Amino acid sequence: MAKQILLIEDEAAIADSVVYALEREGYAVRWHTLGRAGLADFAQMGADLLILDVGLPDQSGFDVCRSVRQSSAVPILFLSARAEEIDRVVGFELGADDYVPKPFSPRELVARVRAILRRGQPAPAAGHVLKHDTVRAQISLQGRPLELTRYEYRLLAALMAEPERVFSRAQLMDRAWDEPEASFERTVDAHIKSLRAKLRERDPLFDPIRTHRGLGYSFSWHKP
Incomplete structure (x- = not known):
């Protein structure tokens, strides 16, 4: 079954390139332009990984991350035009697994997604099969x-x-x-x-x- 990725990004050109790159790798991607819509989708359908733009029109990606972290440890990757150290630090302190500044290479993004999902698959504890x-x-x-x-x-x-x-x-x-x-x-x-x-x-x-x-x-x- 394909891994489910929820993308919340308001720039259509960026979202199109991300969706295309991820779907080529066999991932199933759902895309929303607003934080509220993305949170509603996640509450209903879940996901294996969230990709969040920091600068969303209705609320920041940081706010979306805070909401998700109240009830889920799902992996989160931030996309942002804000590459300052303080923004990256805030992202990681909120519980992000990675932070990718814009502009970025879709190929590199796919590699980061693959690495996060690989890390996020815990092996069963010894003896418990x-x-x-x-x-x-x-x-x-x-x-x-x-x-x-x-x-x-x-x-x-x-x-x-x-x-x-x-x-x-x-x-x-x-x-x-x-x-x-x-x-x-x-x-x-x-x-x-x-x-x-x-x-x-x-x-x-x-x-x-x-x-x-x-x-x-x-x-x-x-x-x-």
């Missing part, structure tokens, strides 16, 4: 299939698909339930609890599902 067989709709831990209900499977699959992303209960219900409007959000809590129990039953030291109070849940290979 969790594999998702999408063809058989089956998730295995330590080489043995987990006995999951339909909703437990869909929840775990959604969380595993985007490690470190914080999903709200409503977002998880949209992904796991056929008719989410007919269920209560607290139903997610009950299924997460049973999921954790089944994972710990197989491996007492493996607890990859994180609770984010007031926000929702995420999946992480790293120990808390």
